[in-house]
Amino acid sequence: MKLDERPSLSSEFTKGIIKNNAVFCLVLGICPTLAVTTSFENGMGMGMAFTFVLIGSNLVISLLRNQIPPIIRLPIFIVIIATFVTIIDILLEAYMPPLYEALGIFVPLIVVNCIVIGRAEAYASKNPVIPSIADALGVSVGFILVLMLIGGIRELLGTGKIKFVMLWLLENGQPGFLELATLNIPIEPATVMILPPGAFFTIASLMFLFKFMGKKMRDRRG
Amino acid sequence: MPTFLPTENIFELVITAIFTKNFLLILFLGLCSFLGLTKDSNSSIGMSMAVTFVMGMASILTWPIFHFILVPLGLEFLQTICFILIIASFVQLVEFIIRKHQPSLYRSLGIYLPLITTNCAVLGVVLLNAQQNYSYVGSVIYGVSAGLGFGLVMLIASGIREKLWQRGVDMFEGFTGAFLVAAILSLIFVNYFGVITF
């Protein structure tokens, strides 16, 4: 393939955010999307852990892509992904215990997340390092945005307020969530939004909206 | 010292796994198969049976590895990598055996087996077994009951979705409909079975 035929890095990056959004368009990785998004903060934490694993595994798999015999590629992918998952699990336990407890078994379960295996199989094992990282970043940003959106909606409707946070080094030198702003809404909170039914309801509505908008945009284009 | 015989209340374990902490609706495990395979009830039955079988076997296989190898050696942090490898190799082996000896069973069940390796419900059940420190019998019972709870919801949801499809209700088509069905079922499970306490 000639160099100029390659899609540009920026298109590799952006296609994962909207056009091929993992959750809304491809409907992959639904389990963590619903399970840990009880708040904006947890959604962001899960997204960060996911990003670490996806970038790490895409990087290593794309480095080794010419060395992996095709027949045993799946177990190799699983080992590489599981290694990164275990690393982030250990790190979270040590440096961010509250987040570690909130995410529970959903950090180890990134191993079986269809998005990670899918990107390894479909992209990283066939492309050079830099585009693979761009692809991983794009997919991750798309995933984090969805997690924060769902977490934000559930927190807002379920508790009546939303705490915007950012992952940063706190004063005591440990990584943690820095509170940026809190938004209150003057309605009676509905606890059901924090409970499991609220998660299903939120994603059903968002998906309906996403599909509706997509259809409208296609119609306009002709 | 790990215990073999259940020290837990077995009735509680079964009810918890099937109803109060249902894998699909409350714990959000295994939703990919829920979305993909509840379009018709035949495939949801096949998938549920395969999942129940693999969950039970995975509990049987991983418990000794965890309690007799990983814990004594202080290698609990390797649990994820070990469990996923055990599940993957077990599924591969079962597929291999079924394809050779039971072609009819393979046609009805075997095609769902490759999907199970990446089903988070199976890895989830063994991770929960390890986290909750269940006894050997307890973890096997928990694994099988979790599979039954999974199957129950798959069946109900596929029935509802089939009926809606036959009636031609297009608002409920596709994934949006699957999520709405899940939302309603989850509301039922949370409200009706949430009152069960032990």
Add this chain to the structure above:
Amino acid sequence: MVKEELKYVALLLGIIGSLFALILIIPLVTLTTILGIGILLIFIEAVPVSYIHYRKHKGEPIVNTLGALVKLTLIAMVAAGTLSTTYGTTQAYMAANLDMVLPRIMPDAAEFTPVGGEDPIYYEAYDDAGNLIGYAFFVVKEGSQGPILLAGAIDLDYKLIAIKVVRSSETPGLGAKIKETAFQSQLLGLSTGDMYLSPEGKIDAITGATISSQAVVDAMRNKIDEIQLEVG
């Protein structure tokens, strides 16, 4: 047909057996894990597939099994090495970070002076002006699933003012409720005379987790008594 199946089962048993033997005999844990994972991996796909191809093409293996084995083992080795290094580092960090627990449970204190040598019995807590405002301590007690590490702080009247579960492996949903404020707040403000589970004392045990509750209450009471004796 049957013979081939038997061969396959024998191979499987042999692999599992050698894995166990390796783990039991060789003390280098990392190495055995690497080998174990490598062998397990080969079993997953390389063996069946190469075996099938071998039969299909009448004695011409398509996969270079030896090459695959070497590659898998190398990858697994690097993975295990990375993991054990990370684990070791974070464990060391977590141990070193114990000292950061005390300022968090006793925010009024500016300085903690250990009393009792290498493994301090308690810490004297001083405020900004240098006045003694209380004592803080760590205590370990066996719970229902393993040791529970607790941190606590008392004022000068030996009444408990703060309690924190630093590390525990109690059952989530049952014994793990010792971490919740609903249980912990019952202990606050008590002196050791009242620090018993009901009916002897004022503290209600967590339903279904009497052992964990008992462990926390006993640990706190005994430690405070010990400090009281030590201070004089």
